[in-house]
Amino acid sequence: MAGATVSPTPLLKDELDIVIPTIRNLDFLEMWRPFFQPYHLIIVQDGDPSKVIKVPEGFDYELHNRNDINRILGPKASCISFKDSACRCFGYMVSKKKYIYTIDDDCFVAKNPSGKDINALEQHIKNLLTPSTPFFFNTLYDPYREGADFVRGYPFSLREGAPTAVSHGLWLNIPDYDAPTQLVKPLERNTRYERSFAYKNLCFLFTELFIPKPLFVRYVDAVLTIPKGTLFPMCGMNLAFNRELIGPAMYFGLMGDGQPIGRYDDMWAGWCMKVICDHLGFGVKTGLPYIWHSKASNPFVNLKKEYKGIYWQEELIPFFQSVILPKDCTTVQKCYVEISKQVKAKLGKVDEYFNKLADAMVTWIEAWDEQNPSEGVVANVPAK
């Protein structure tokens, strides 16, 4: 008698936590149930702690609201943002797992060009479990993917690759645009069109003649390593990382209530993280998987949150491009504290906010080490 079909054990079932920042009921989990149910969820409830967040039945989760954050961290809770999705980093800190996946509650399961539901978590896990190629660019993209490989001329001495610290996923429907771009392109959707050839041509003809062409922004079937020495704008809504390799660097900077800026939490984390990954020899990937981002947040509200960041970043990027970490910075914590010192020394004059942020970065590391006493990966810093 054929054995009962046993569904395969999901990858990293007991080694990965899913972190969700939220201000609303988590009905979106129903669509993710087939992919998320086997995993432990860490829900970080933002805003009013007295509000009850409804979580669908059948999920294994822990929920932390602001009262919990204050109770667990005491005065160090000051480094965790309030009234901003940046609060999600508290979930990274209290997790005890090796891997983290974080997703927004307005992100749903997307379909690939063949119409199949995308298991975003599975793709992130594949990205994290295979090496990256930060030191030499492979023109056939991710050489470790099925059907790809290193191309001619790729040095064999580099084909082992580097450990992957971060997997940065993308979005269908509402792309993660800044407010000015949202305002000038209110209708732009990253939408896949699955139409017959004839229909497509009819569409093309019609749009050519009568209406402004809809922007068919593509589904790109690729995973790329972001080269060493290159920064990128990290979006927190569909993001996974190896917590043991890079967790202490994933501080989503001070935003929201009482802060002069918002929607730069993930950007700040991405810049600090990438500088540290480059220093410690870890890789960062971007591309697949896609999720379906359903809700465009209000561009005018976003503009109010972002506007200082839009001009500050013209100074922040050169700063991060110029950061040099000493060889004796052999752990993420040491690297992070060193960056905070340079933030204070070089960005404090841009705005007082960066002195406060530099202090919060140190508080974050102190809180991290308090919550995770045994951790602290000593990486062998590769020769420059």
Ligand SMILES: O=c1ccn([C@@H]2O[C@H](COP(=O)(O)OP(=O)(O)O[C@H]3O[C@@H](CO)[C@H](O)[C@H]3O)[C@@H](O)[C@H]2O)c(=O)[nH]1
């Ligand atoms: O005060 C708040 C507001 C929201 N949240 C939770 O955070 C995520 C994202 O919220 P939302 O989808 O409304 O906002 P977006 O503009 O689409 O978010 C993207 O922009 C960046 C914000 O920094 C970020 O990379 C993306 O998340 C949801 O889960 C809300 O429930 C919150 O916790 N606190």
Ligand SMILES: [Mn+2]
């Ligand atoms: Mn959103």
